[in-house]
Amino acid sequence: MTEPIRTILQESRPDQAVIDRYARAAAGLIGAENVSANHVDLLSTCRDYWPVNSIWMLEGAVPALPQLVVWPQSTEEVSQLLALANEQRIPVVPYGEGSGALGGVIPLRGGVMIDLKRMNKLRSLDQKNLLVTVEAGVNGELYEEHLNRAGYTGGHFPQSLRCSTVGGWLACRAAGQFSTRYGKIEDIAVSTEAVLADGTIFRGRRVPRSSTGPRVDRLMIGSEGIFGVITAATLRVWPLPEKRHLASYTFENLDDGLEAIRLVMRSGARPAVVRLYDAVETGNHFPELSDQRCALILLIEGARTIVDAEQEVIAEHVLANGAEESGSKYVEHWLETRFNISAASRLLQKGAVLDTIEVTTNWHNALSTYLAMQEALKGVEGTIMASGHWSHVYPEGAALYMTVVGFPAEDKITYYKKLWQGAMDASLAEGAAISHHHGIGLHRGLWMAEEHGKGLEVLRRIKGALDPHGIMNPGKLGLEEVAKWQK
Ligand SMILES: Cc1cc2nc3c(=O)[nH]c(=O)nc-3n(C[C@H](O)[C@H](O)[C@H](O)COP(=O)(O)OP(=O)(O)OC[C@H]3O[C@@H](n4cnc5c(N)ncnc54)[C@H](O)[C@@H]3O)c2cc1C
Missing domain, CATH: 3.30.465.10 (Uridine Diphospho-n-acetylenolpyruvylglucosamine Reductase; domain 3)
Incomplete structure (x- = not known):
């Protein structure tokens, strides 16, 4: 007999008889081969890339388990599957590829995962x-x-x-x-x-x-x-762009680099890639560049004459702000390695806790938010690195992306919660938005009330109107308390 799989966050599950009935009806709608209650399918859709899931997984547990996975192939099939779940009050979680970073797909109340992979046309x-x-x-x-x-x-x-x-x-x-x-x-x-x-x-x-x-x-x-x-x-x-131009520069400090980017955006130039790294990340990504300087990498693309003009305007602004040119090879290196996250996997296997926390700053609080978040992350015992870079740049500000690595002596989950509490407090105090692109999922829901104020109540009312029985991805976006995952 196989041992039951340990779940950490499971809140509840519909009766198995209800799920069995749903499974039979779903099989009638989309074919039995597109409905599964096999352990392997339940396990492979029950979590995402939220680092806490990996900590639990390495300890032999999962956050929660669904009871069924379905693979519809058309919008009409999705409609029929949802209508049926709604009638039976069965929770449903949409599932893409599970690369979310905040626990968004965790089926806290069991039910059905709607895996969209067959809808791929x-x-x-x-x-x-x-x-x-x-x-x-x-x-x-x-x-x-x-x-x-x-x-x-x-x-x-x-x-x-x-x-x-x-x-x-x-x-x-x-x-x-x-x-x-x-x-x-x-x-x-x-x-x-x-x-x-x-x-x-x-x-x-x-x-x-x-x-x-x-x-x-x-x-x-x-x-x-x-x-x-x-x-x-x-x-x-x-x-497809006619021309691509690659350029990199280094600055003595982050302040100069941020000011250079701000002026570039103000000029109207729109490079596709803008990434300004602090000295730690500069040393990690581009060891040849002094780790005391901050690297800026740029990629400009589009119609030839526009790229040529943008290149000129951009160079003018960055050089006027104390930049030193370092050529195209660092951008080429970034292009080659930009999808590689093997270092993170190696650290995880060695027992590290690591995560990335992205927030949005305006220009006036870009540096102060970085400094406050870095101080908060470094202040938690066990942290060995807290670094950052800016990317996704706008005329009014930019995304700040912090990376933190630690080997805590205490329980990893306690350490992880302290990291986030410090980072979110710092970001809110500085007036940044608590996320730029990873979203809220389960974990960042803990700070949604502070982020939105009364706006969160408006969101709850919209949710109540569109999903009165609360079947869709319950427990996410901070709309309700999840008793097993508190600050
Ligand atoms: C190594 C790594 C790098 C990453 N880099 C980036 C990055 O550069 N930029 C970035 O923005 N994000 C990044 N992410 C985060 C993640 O990839 C994104 O959030 C991505 O958009 C999630 O897509 P997914 O299909 O995997 O969604 P999932 O993880 O399957 O789902 C995410 C959430 O969306 C819901 N959902 C999924 N599909 C649907 C649907 N069809 N309808 C309604 N709801 C749905 C799910 O229920 C869940 O709440 C990164 C993640 C990892 C692990």
């Missing part, structure tokens, strides 16, 4: 209007390759490109590494198609802009599965 590529309509379950890398073959790019390259889906990007408001030119996913998305908890299907219009009241389909962007399932979206595409 590119429905149309409209070259005249530069729009693609794509289903939500398509893998990021395959999506980009498909566009490239037709001479286009989707402009969205999260570090998780190879292990995330278009639906997951939209659900989490993701940001790609080239976002300064192409925008975050909410800028790239023109409209969404989605299914609400009761099975209602609705689609936004693919017009560039409209003045027709609030755009309800845009509510799904950033909804992390709490309102329903995103089944498809119409996204912008761009012709």
Whole structure:
């Protein structure tokens, strides 16, 4: 007999008889081969890349387990599956590829995982209007390759490109590494198609802009599965760039680097990639550059004459702010290694606790937020590194991305919670937004009330109207307390 799998956060589960009945009905709708209660399927969809899941997994436990996984292939099938779950009050969690960083897919109350991977078609590529309509379950890398073959790019390259889906990007408001030119996913998305908890299907219009009241389909962007399932979206595409220019610089300090980027953005130039590293990360990523200086890497792409002009304007601003040129080879190195996260896996295996915490700052509090978060992270006993960089740059500010590594003497979960409490307190005190692109999931929900104030109540009311029985991804986005995961 196999031992039951230990779950840490499981709050409740519908009766097995209810699930068995649902499974039979689901098999009738989408085929028995697309419905599974096998342990391997339950285990592979029960968690994401939230580091706490890895800590538990290495100890032989999982956060929680679903009771069923279903793989629909069309929007109509998603609608039927949701309507049925709604009638039976069965919790449902949409699942892309589980690359989320905050525990967003954990099935706290059991029920059904709707895995979108079979919804992977590119429905149309409209070259005249530069729009693609794509289903939500398509893998990021395959999506980009498909566009490239037709001479286009989707402009969205999260570090998780190879292990995330278009639906997951939209659900989490993701940001790609080239976002300064192409925008975050909410800028790239023109409209969404989605299914609400009761099975209602609705689609936004693919017009560039409209003045027709609030755009309800845009509510799904950033909804992390709490309102329903995103089944498809119409996204912008761009012709493959004619020219790419790579440049890197170093600065004596972060202040000079930040001011240089601010002026570049103010000038109207829009490099695709802008990354300013602190001295620690400069040393880690580019050992040849002195670890006492801060590296800035830039990638400019687009039409040849525009790239040439942007290159000139950018060089002018950064050199006027004390930069030293260091050529293109560091950007080439970054391009080659940008999807590699093997160092993190090695550290995990050695017993480290590590995480990344991204927030959004304006220019006036960019440096002070970095310093406050770094101090808070270093102040927790056991931390051996707390470093940062800025990327995803806007005229009004930038995303600050902190990385922390520790070998705590105390219990790892206690240490982890102290890290986050310190980082979130520092970020809120400085006036930053508590997330730029990883989203909220389960864990960051602990700070949603402080982030939103009364706005969180508005979100709760919308949730109550769209999902009155609360079947969609319960316990997420800080809408309700999760007794087993407190500060
Ligand atoms: C190594 C690594 C690097 C990363 N780099 C980046 C990065 O550069 N930029 C960035 O923004 N993020 C990054 N992330 C975070 C993560 O990849 C993104 O949040 C991604 O958008 C999640 O996509 P997914 O398909 O894996 O979603 P999942 O993890 O499966 O789901 C995430 C959340 O969205 C919901 N969801 C998923 N699909 C749907 C749908 N179709 N409809 C409704 N809800 C849905 C889920 O219920 C869950 O709440 C990284 C993660 C890792 C592990």
